[in-house]
Amino acid sequence: MINDLWSYISVADHWWGPNGIMARLDEHLRYSAIAVGISLVLAIPLGLVVGHTGRGTAVVTFIANAFRALPAVGLLIFLVVLISPQFTGRSEARYLIPTTIVLVLLSIPSILANTVEGVRNVDPEARDAARGMGMTGSQVLFKVELPCALPLIFSGVRSAVLQVIATATIAAYISLGGLGRLIIDGLSSREYPKVITGAVAVAVLAIVLDVLIALIQRYTVSRGVSGRFSRKGATATTAPRKDDAIEADAEVLAV
Amino acid sequence: MIKFESVTKRYPDGTVAVNGLDLVAPSGQITVLVGPSGCGKTTSLRMINRMIEPTSGRIWLDETDTGTVSTSKLRRGIGYVIQHAGLFPHRTIVDNVATVPLMLGVDKKTARAQAMDLLVRVGLDPAFAKRYPAQLSGGQQQRVGVARALAADPPVMLMDEPFSAVDPVVRAQLHEEFLRLQQDLGKTIVLVTHDIDEAVKLGDQIAVLRVGGTLAQLATPADLLARPADDFVAGFVGRDRGYRSLGFADAGDLPTRKEVTVRLGSDFAAAAALAEDGWVLAIGDAGEPLGWLDASHPGTGPIGPQHLHRGGTVATEGGSLRAALDAALSAPSGRGVLVREDNTLLGTVTASEVVARIEERAAAERIEAAR
Numbered sequence: 001m002i003n004d005l006w007s008y009i010s011v012a013d014h015w016w017g018p019n020g021i022m023a024r025l026d027e028h029l030r031y032s033a034i035a036v037g038i039s040l041v042l043a044i045p046l047g048l049v050v051g052h053t054g055r056g057t058a059v060v061t062f063i064a065n066a067f068r069a070l071p072a073v074g075l076l077i078f079l080v081v082l083i084s085p086q087f088t089g090r091s092e093a094r095y096l097i098p099t100t101i102v103l104v105l106l107s108i109p110s111i112l113a114n115t116v117e118g119v120r121n122v123d124p125e126a127r128d129a130a131r132g133m134g135m136t137g138s139q140v141l142f143k144v145e146l147p148c149a150l151p152l153i154f155s156g157v158r159s160a161v162l163q164v165i166a167t168a169t170i171a172a173y174i175s176l177g178g179l180g181r182l183i184i185d186g187l188s189s190r191e192y193p194k195v196i197t198g199a200v201a202v203a204v205l206a207i208v209l210d211v212l213i214a215l216i217q218r219y220t221v222s223r224g225v226s227g228r229f230s231r232k233g234a235t236a237t238t239a240p241r242k243d244d245a246i247e248a249d250a251e252v253l254a255v
Numbered sequence: 256m257i258k259f260e261s262v263t264k265r266y267p268d269g270t271v272a273v274n275g276l277d278l279v280a281p282s283g284q285i286t287v288l289v290g291p292s293g294c295g296k297t298t299s300l301r302m303i304n305r306m307i308e309p310t311s312g313r314i315w316l317d318e319t320d321t322g323t324v325s326t327s328k329l330r331r332g333i334g335y336v337i338q339h340a341g342l343f344p345h346r347t348i349v350d351n352v353a354t355v356p357l358m359l360g361v362d363k364k365t366a367r368a369q370a371m372d373l374l375v376r377v378g379l380d381p382a383f384a385k386r387y388p389a390q391l392s393g394g395q396q397q398r399v400g401v402a403r404a405l406a407a408d409p410p411v412m413l414m415d416e417p418f419s420a421v422d423p424v425v426r427a428q429l430h431e432e433f434l435r436l437q438q439d440l441g442k443t444i445v446l447v448t449h450d451i452d453e454a455v456k457l458g459d460q461i462a463v464l465r466v467g468g469t470l471a472q473l474a475t476p477a478d479l480l481a482r483p484a485d486d487f488v489a490g491f492v493g494r495d496r497g498y499r500s501l502g503f504a505d506a507g508d509l510p511t512r513k514e515v516t517v518r519l520g521s522d523f524a525a526a527a528a529l530a531e532d533g534w535v536l537a538i539g540d541a542g543e544p545l546g547w548l549d550a551s552h553p554g555t556g557p558i559g560p561q562h563l564h565r566g567g568t569v570a571t572e573g574g575s576l577r578a579a580l581d582a583a584l585s586a587p588s589g590r591g592v593l594v595r596e597d598n599t600l601l602g603t604v605t606a607s608e609v610v611a612r613i614e615e616r617a618a619a620e621r622i623e624a625a626r
Contacts, residue, residue, distance in 0.1 A: 123341065123344065125337055125338070125339045125340070125341035126341045126342065126343055126344065127341075128306070128337060128341055129335065129337055129340075129341030129342070129343075129400075129403075130341075130343070131306065131330070132304060132306055132330060132335035132337070132413075133330060133331065133335055133354060133355050133358075133403075133404075134326070134327040134328070134329070134330035134331035134332075134355070134358065135327070135358070136327055139358070143343075144343055144345075147343075147345040148343075148344060148345055222344075222345035222346070222387070223387060224343075224344045224345045224346065224347070224387030224388060224389060225344050225345045227389065229386070229387065229389075229390055
């Protein structure tokens with residue numbers, strides 16, 4: 001088995017060929033980036049407004065919980081049936097749009113809920129002081145609430161990214177590319193080294209991205225909020241959340 | 256000057272927090288709003304900077320009706336200090352203090368330099384400037400809160416229970432520093448507290464509010480203790496009013512007597528020989544009283560700090576009758592220690608001498624009142 005795996009990955013064409021790992025990785029990243037990008041643009045402004053005004057918190061919680069339990073594959077097939085006949089001319093769009101919708105719906109809840117929660121959790125006294133010293137509503141939001149909410153927002157984005165990376169494998173079900181291609185093709189042709197390569201690649205990608213975002217978080221979140229103080233008396237550090245990566249791994253294998 | 260003109264706050268559910276309040280907080284003075292929970296003291300305070308909008312009535316800031324200016328403009332001209340300081344956790348201490356000047360368009364360098372000066376002024380080590388609020392104790396955070404409120408040099412300061420979240424020792428320290436600061440700055444201050452002792456200690460005038468948001472009495476601390484307007488105020492002001500009111504009575508020149516003293520390090524036996532009624536006062540090198548030495552339990556060798564009785568309080572010359580009486584009552588020798596401004600020993604006075612002074616004073620007041 002190990003030998004089979006080794007002989008599979010030692011073939012250069014399996015890496016760099018037109019259907020190799022790198023090409024699939026590129027597709028996988030593209031699907032994921034589009035979906036996460038759309039989610040960020042939608043969920044963060046909405047979350048900030050809901051968190052700041054306190055209006056619609058209940059609706060957000062409801063939506064977030066409902067979407068979390070989304071049956072991704074079922075929805076994807078439903079959307080393909082619904083949408084793809086409208087795009088008969090362009091072959092990629094008819095599959096890319098349903099995939100993107102599913103991934104966006106999957107990633108919005110954690111970003112939205114964490115953004116709302118992050119803003120709601122800002123120390124009421126700090127908010128009161130900000131208003132009391134004459135900050136306008138948007139100054140309170142951008143100068144106080146957003147910087148203080150960043151750790152929770154980042155954690156929402158990180159779990160969204162992990163979930164999208166794991167779930168983007170299903171694009172292969174509907175004849176798109178991505179790392180899921182290796183898994184599905186490998187399963188149908190009983191090339192297990194290919195399956196394992198695909199699964200491991202997804203897991204590694206998830207971990208690498210998580211570490212990258214953790215680094216960005218480290219340099220954008222104020223030390224005063226994250227608790228990483230330079231002097232003695234440091235209490236907490238923000239380590240990458242390994243449990244999420246493991247979770248993503250499990251999801252990949254479940255596919 | 257801040258003037259409330261029949262100000263009422265009624266909430267949509269019908270609760271009346273403040274009911275027809277008329278009140279003037281004079282310029283350059285500390286006005287304390289005090290009362291039990293639910294008396295509308297915080298609501299009244301927050302209506303001044305319109306964190307809460309009055310239902311009816313007007314609040315004037317000097318010649319300006321606060322209802323006619325925009326809330327942000329109004330608030331930028333009013334310092335605001337709250338219970339837990341409400342510092343911004345993501346900003347360093349110096350940037351917290353510089354917040355309002357930066358909003359008002361002061362350049363960063365100037366704002367930070369001013370902020371550093373203010374930190375020193377409120378008694379914080381400038382080394383704290385680069386730290387974050389979470390690294391400071393409650394008392395230190397509260398000092399930063401005061402510095403931040405002072406940063407734009409507003410003529411008016413609103414303080415909502417500013418000292419109630421810190422322990423009693425730190426609170427007493429903050430009280431002293433706050434009064435010293437106010438002596439330099441002369442701000443118009445409205446301060447809310449539920450603690451009548453704090454009100455008496457800090458206020459130039461005290462407004463006692465009762466539940467339902469009406470004014471029960473507006474008076475100076477001495478007047479409030481001496482002449483509560485009704486049972487509610489009397490009950491709220493509490494016990495020991497006679498004794499506490501001595502805190503506002505100037506002791507004047509008390510008949511002090513010279514005290515034989517010993518220095519630390521001198522021989523025990525020699526010191527004991529000097530004792531009067533079994534006690535002799537020990538002083539330090541600068542002539543400052545350190546404590547009483549019990550001559551009836553003679554030791555041997557030189558006198559050390561560990562041999563001294565520390566229970567006695569010390570009254571300062573020109574202080575209050577309360578401090579003088581307390582010094583006499585707390586001294587194990589029965590002789591209360593008085594010191595000069597520079598903390599050197601002036602002499603001692605007994606409780607009966609202080610009480611005699613109190614009675615003379617009361618008699619003089621009765622004659623004055625009868626005229």
